[in-house]
Amino acid sequence: MEDRWNVLFQGLFRMLVICLVLAIFFPVYEADFTGKVFGQTEPVVCLVGEDVILPCTLRNNVSTVNAVKEAVEWQKMDLTQKDVHFYTDSRDSNMDQIPSYRGRTSLFKEELRKGNISLKLTSVKLSDAGEYSCSVPSLHRNEKAFIQLKVGAVSQPVISIMGPKDDGVVLKCESGGWYPEPKMTWLDSDGSILPDGPIETQIDSEGRYTVRGEVTIQKTDNNKFTCRVNQLQINQMKETEMNIPGDVVTS
Ligand SMILES: *[C@@H]1O[C@H](CO)[C@@H](O)[C@H](O)[C@H]1NC(C)=O
Numbered sequence: 001m002e003d004r005w006n007v008l009f010q011g012l013f014r015m016l017v018i019c020l021v022l023a024i025f026f027p028v029y030e031a032d033f034t035g036k037v038f039g040q041t042e043p044v045v046c047l048v049g050e051d052v053i054l055p056c057t058l059r060n061n062v063s064t065v066n067a068v069k070e071a072v073e074w075q076k077m078d079l080t081q082k083d084v085h086f087y088t089d090s091r092d093s094n095m096d097q098i099p100s101y102r103g104r105t106s107l108f109k110e111e112l113r114k115g116n117i118s119l120k121l122t123s124v125k126l127s128d129a130g131e132y133s134c135s136v137p138s139l140h141r142n143e144k145a146f147i148q149l150k151v152g153a154v155s156q157p158v159i160s161i162m163g164p165k166d167d168g169v170v171l172k173c174e175s176g177g178w179y180p181e182p183k184m185t186w187l188d189s190d191g192s193i194l195p196d197g198p199i200e201t202q203i204d205s206e207g208r209y210t211v212r213g214e215v216t217i218q219k220t221d222n223n224k225f226t227c228r229v230n231q232l233q234i235n236q237m238k239e240t241e242m243n244i245p246g247d248v249v250t251s
């Protein structure tokens with residue numbers, strides 16, 4: 001009888017030792033509950049006057065981390081006064097906010113528990129463009145995620161008929177209020193690019209660009225011409241088409 005108990009205890013003891021050895025050499029993987037912030041590598045692009053979301057998520061290596069009870073800080077990196085939005089003790093706390101952001105920033109309160117600490121910015125201005133950081137100072141003071149915001153401005157081009165020149169007619173196209181500097185192109189009704197005349201660019205006190213260009217056109221089958229203004233960085237294109245009366249071209 002004693003022997004059988006001995007065998008049983010020895011067996012249990014061996015299992016215990018094996019478990020301990022396994023636990024030491026193969027620790028159970030556990031989540032990192034402090035979490036890290038993640039932004040977005042591609043820039044966020046929007047137009048003046050629009051509302052925009054700057055994405056940022058608090059997550060560990062397994063899942064998102066509840067941010068309701070944390071402090072959430074949004075800053076603009078290229079300014080000396082940096083505070084864009086601050087949240088702590090479960091509410092917004094914007095005493096030190098940059099004045100130009102007043103009333104235009106918010107967090108998605110119902111999303112915080114899912115680790116979504118994205119910032120909503122309304123009525124975007126050209127001066128909002130730049131690099132933002134989001135961080136959770138209550139967890140780790142120095143760790144930040146960065147998000148680039150590009151802000152563009154556009155307007156519809158306007159075509160006018162300047163008058164005859166040589167055996168054609170000069171058309172002028174103008175488009176103001178752009179940002180960044182756009183490119184102007186003239187097209188015929190087949191979409192072929194016309195050799196353009198002089199194009200001048202002006203920049204106003206707000207930093208917005210006006211482009212003006214001329215083209216001398218010859219009579220075509222339908223006398224339709226298009227002025228296209230585009231800006232690749234903000235993925236914007238505006239076109240105006242004009243149908244030139246035949247007698248204008250032939251006169
Ligand atoms: C998660 O992070 C913790 C702490 O950094 C680490 O110990 C653990 O191994 C990680 N888990 C996984 C599944 O990568």
Ligand SMILES: *[C@@H]1O[C@H](CO)[C@@H](O)[C@H](O)[C@H]1NC(C)=O
Pocket residue numbers: 053055057108111116118
């Ligand atoms: C965060 O919340 C906003 C607003 O509801 C949403 O548009 C966005 O997709 C969310 N981000 C993530 C990563 O869930």
